[in-house]
């Protein structure tokens with residue numbers, strides 16, 4: 113039995129709690145921490161948990177009954193809390209974004225190696241059947257060289273979204289929609305296509321004048337083989353039509369799922385009829401990949417518990433989480449300095465540290481007013497890509 117503590121009991125914590133409860137044969141939630149302990153107490157009541165509640169997570173560090181923790185607190189707390197628990201001998205599953213800087217990521221990874229404790233970063237969308245199938249098709253190399261990837265990380269959030277005390281600030285949220293919303297799609301992109309060599313980006317804040325951070329960004333990524341990707345990160349898109357499209361030499365594939373394979377006439381124009389044989393072959397490979405038994409956070413928690421108990425490989429460990437943060441940091445560097453950014457970002461780069469980021473990023477607006485808690489903290493977590 114793996115004993116779990118939940119740190120931060122706001123909106124996303126229920127996804128973790130429900131995932132652990134679905135795995136009740138192998139784990140038990142034994143403690144919750146929140147700086148507003150009343151929130152943790154109401155979670156205990158809601159889920160009928162037998163768990164202790166504390167206001168300061170540090171009270172749990174020396175609790176030898178705890179084996180692992182889920183960190184569901186705001187971004188600026190992720191690195192210090194994760195490092196404290198790893199050093200105290202607990203496995204850590206930390207919500208996205210992994211941390212507020214690459215330096216913090218490196219310190220988390222170092223602590224995990226030294227303590228030999230697992231570190232996993234939430235990217236629950238990888239654990240969705242259509243996403244796994246898309247990745248499977250890409251891995252079979254059926255579409256040929258990928259020339260272009262289009263990533264539409266389209267979300268919509270009303271003005272009041274950024275009124276919550278920690279949101280909309282560089283210091284506490286760590287960034288805007290590129291970091292906190294598009295992180296999901298940027299993670300999938302880097303998982304499927306690897307890291308680019310160059311990035312050029314622009315950010316703006318079009319509709320949220322209560323936030324320091326961007327609510328819209330557009331980035332162009334260049335890969336070593338000459339391919340390009342474009343990533344749009346947004347919380348101003350009504351309808352939240354999120355998609356990833358890969359245009360290969362022989363076919364295009366995407367989530368939501370669609371396959372098309374055009375063929376050339378003698379003069380280079382497309383034939384009227386597509387390559388139906390190839391389309392069918394790709395469709396078959398897509399369908400062959402089995403439906404996942406556990407999806408989203410439940411899928412990731414299942415992977416985390418199996419890694420702890422059976423030595424299963426973590427799909428998203430610290431190194432994977434860091435890659436996504438490196439890409440996002442490069443987008444911020446490019447947009448704020450107006451330069452083409454080459455990867456990797458080195459340790460002497462001003463954007464490597466949290467302090468360097470804070471000194472170099474533009475405040476679109478100053479945050480005025482902030483509320484402690486919304487009365488309704490239920491949330492949605494994006495597309496299902498069906």
Ligand SMILES: NC(=O)c1ccc[n+]([C@@H]2O[C@H](COP(=O)([O-])OP(=O)(O)OC[C@H]3O[C@@H](n4cnc5c(N)ncnc54)[C@H](O)[C@@H]3O)[C@@H](O)[C@H]2O)c1
Nearest residue numbers: 120121122123124145146147148184185186187207208493
């Ligand atoms: N994976 C996803 O799809 C997804 C969705 C939403 C949020 N998130 C991430 O989850 C994290 C939390 O977001 P949320 O929307 O649940 O925010 P929230 O504000 O609703 O919840 C955060 C909770 O952490 C508590 N907290 C703050 N500082 C703390 C500390 N030092 N120790 C213990 N508790 C502390 C707050 O009181 C609050 O109850 C963020 O990193 C966010 O980016 C992930």
